[in-house]
Amino acid sequence: MAIEYTIGLAPSPPTLLKDKIICLWDRGDGVRCRDVLKGDALSLHLCSVHGCRGAEDATLTCWWDGCAQHMEKCVLVKHIQDIHLGVTYPCRRCGVTFAGKRSFELHLLGCPPPKKRIEVELFERTLVFERSL
Numbered sequence: 001m002a003i004e005y006t007i008g009l010a011p012s013p014p015t016l017l018k019d020k021i022i023c024l025w026d027r028g029d030g031v032r033c034r035d036v037l038k039g040d041a042l043s044l045h046l047c048s049v050h051g052c053r054g055a056e057d058a059t060l061t062c063w064w065d066g067c068a069q070h071m072e073k074c075v076l077v078k079h080i081q082d083i084h085l086g087v088t089y090p091c092r093r094c095g096v097t098f099a100g101k102r103s104f105e106l107h108l109l110g111c112p113p114p115k116k117r118i119e120v121e122l123f124e125r126t127l128v129f130e131r132s133l
Contacts, residue, residue: 021085024065025050032065039087043077052076 023033023045037045046052052060056074064084071079081087082100089104090097093111098104120127 023049024084026063026066028063039081039085042080046076
């Protein structure tokens with residue numbers, strides 16, 4: 001799946017964490033990194049390649065695709081995933097897709113597991129059972 005990037009906009013179609021992404025972190029010379037990595041390896045990549053280290057409350061600058069927004073280290077990856085990559089979180093139980101991880105996690109608390117419907121014919125009657133998967 002090819003993902004096209006436009007400065008300041010999320011790609012289309014939305015990205016899943018399992019998808020490969022292209023790192024658009026500015027290396028400091030105006031050139032983007034362009035390493036290819038899985039979305040769920042972004043945090044490790046930012047620390048090991050781009051030096052995004054320090055205390056969780058340390059203030060860092062997002063250099064993804066010219067962003068330059070300041071934020072705490074603890075929200076940098078979430079910021080890139082939500083704002084720059086458009087990462088989505090599909091619910092496997094009901095099929096609804098969420099833009100943010102937090103809203104997805106809150107949804108899971110109240111989303112019942114899918115049920116399997118079993119119909120059994122017995123003595124000219126149909127018995128119906130439902131059970132959670």
